[in-house]
Every structure is written in C-alpha cells, then in structure tokens.
Amino acid sequence: MVNFDQKKLNSFAKKAEVRFAVLFGSRAIGTGAKDSDFDIAVSLKNGKSIFEDINKYSKILENFSKIFAANEDKIDLADLDSANILLRYEITKKGVLLFGDHQLYEEFKAFSFRDYVDARSLFELENKIIKKRQIFIKKSLAV
Template identity: 50%
Template sequence: MSDFELYSQLLDGLSTILEIPYEKTDLSDLDNANILLRYEITRSGILLYGNELDYLELKSFAFRDYIDAGKLNDLEALLISKRQRMISDALAC
C-alpha cells in the first residue's frame, strides 16, 4: 500500500468516525512535519486518542524545537530581506 493510499484510508476513516466531511479534515505526520507546523498543531491542537503523557512530551519537544529554531528563522528573514533589497536596487537602475 502506498503512502497516499494509507493517507486516503486514514482520512476517510477519521472523517467517518468524527462525522466531519473529509474536505474539512487534515492529517499530518508530526514526526516528519516542519518545525512551525509541529509547533502550531501542538500549541492549539487537542489529543483525540492516545497516551496523554506521550502527547505532553511531543508538545514539549515541539516547543523547544520551535524556540531553538527562532534564531535560524530570524537569520533567514534577514537574508531574505537583504536579497530583496539587492534585487530592488538592481531593478531600479
């Protein structure tokens, strides 16, 4: 079974159980999600099923990972800003 088929089956089953249209349901693999997505999901999400201690550990990891990445995000924003200014200056000539 492909990842897409597994995703589709999980999405369909979850939508049926929760009685929510699949168009309004989303699944994410938090082990492989980017730092911001994992943080946002654990910050505002609720545990529907599973071990609460495991979920709290995931929330703690996601928060620490997000905080640790803050300096890298700031550096990335600075580099993008500088690059945009450089392009704007080059186009203005």
C-alpha cells in the same frame, strides 16, 4: 471546539494504531468558519509516516471524513512526526489533542518546543536574509 463522535474516533484510532491525533488551525482555536477545513496532525505508533502507505493514508482520510461529517476534500492531514520544526511547534502550541495519551503528548510537546527554541535563531537569520534579498531585488527592479 468542533463536534464529533469521540467513541467513533477512539475505535478507529486504536485499530489504525494512531499514537496521537491533533486538531490544529482555525477550527482548533475557534476561528474556523462553517466551510473551513479540518487540519489534523496524525502520529502513528510504529513511527512511520502516514504518507508512506497510500492505503493507510486513504483509510485515515476516509475515517476522519466520517468522524467529522465532512467531505474528504475538507480534511487536511499532516504527519506529526515528519513535520518540520516550525509546523510541529505550531501544531503543539495551539492544537487540541483528539486522541492519544495526554502525558505522552505533553512530552512530545516539550520536545517540539525545545527543537523550536534551538532553531529559533536560524529562523531569525533566515528572515533577515530574505528581507535583505527583497530590498536588493526591489532596488534592482527600480533601476
């Protein structure tokens, strides 16, 4: 896991009205290199996307940069509430809750898993269509 100042994160997250902050990606699962970026999913209490207000986004980015002692270009923010089903599932499956109520986050994880299970057959169908299209294109180009 990554070293960071939990008190500083708690203080900032409360002021910024963050509902959840979740570390995901290589650093969350312990495979991150020294120069790996920090993938952080954020959910705000008001339900708005972190991308709606550039000032809010900039402040969140700046604070996570300070909290993790990393350059801003090494912080990748994702909006947990507006993320697509697959990304939300991956974040909640392997992510590490940095800030937020554990019980509420477990409920959010359960909803994300249910959404993923409901959509899984569509992902499989999409993959079949893509594979068929790739075969068709390869055959077309081989002629």
